[in-house]
Amino acid sequence: MESARLLDSLAGDFDRLRKVATTADLAAPVPSCPGWTLADLIRHVGTVYLHKVECLRLGSHPDDWPPPGIADEDPAALLDRSYAALSAEFGSRDPADPAFTWYGPDQTVGFWIRRMAQETVIHRVDAELAAEVEPGAIPDDIALDGIDEFLIAFIEYGSRTWPDEYGDTLGTADGRSVRLDTTGGSWLVRATPEEVQVRVSDLDGAEAGVTADPPTLLLWLWNRAGDDEVAVTGEADAVAYLRTVFAAGAQ
DSSP: OHHHHHHHHHHHHHHHHHHHHHOOOTTSSSSTTTTTTTHHHHHHHHHHHHHHHHHHHHHOOOOOOSSGGGGGOOOHHHHHHHHHHHHHHHHOOOOSSBOOOOTTTTOOHHOOOOOOHHHHHHHHHHHHHEEEEEEEOOHHHHHHHHHHHHIIIIIIIIHHOOGGGGGGTGOOOOOEEEEEEETTEEEEEEHHHEEEEEEEEOOOOOSEEOOOOOOHHHHHHHHHHHHHEEEEEEEEHHHHHHHHHHHHHHH
């Protein structure tokens, strides 16, 4: 997806997130992030933005993160200054410029543009759920991009690169496949004790399937939508197991 489109999405979702942050009760619990208040969520987003600014400036992960004092800063003020810094950093670079990222296949500024757009759309929904307002729409193209990022970068790449982060979850994998279908895309996901494999072609032979529109499937992958919001076919226990894999890989 073009970085310009992702930047537009980032800006729109940030504006919505900021509106909720400045009008809702910051002490409200976030149902999709157990144990967090809305203030915690807003502070998290601001801290993530600043972390990516430092990654771009330093060419590596910053040491001793987060910096002292950030936990005491007003959440809305932190959100504003962090987004301003992130926008300035993106505006001073070309998406194709080289940049340090945690994802080996893509070491460009464009990776962080995509990551921050997708980070923001999910947490915008979290904020809306905390504020008990109707979540705004997620455009299909943004959702499709987010589904692909989640499956390829977080789950497939993550399971191969940091298998310890999955704990004992992958150890019980039996190799069954689940096909994920939505308008505009399909993926076959197979968990083994060694890794999670994701295919976008040769999709036959799945033991189970999950079908939903793109926004709902994206939210389901990030555990922001329940099984009752998608259509599950085939071996339901294979889908249930895969959700535990997704939860481990998305931490």
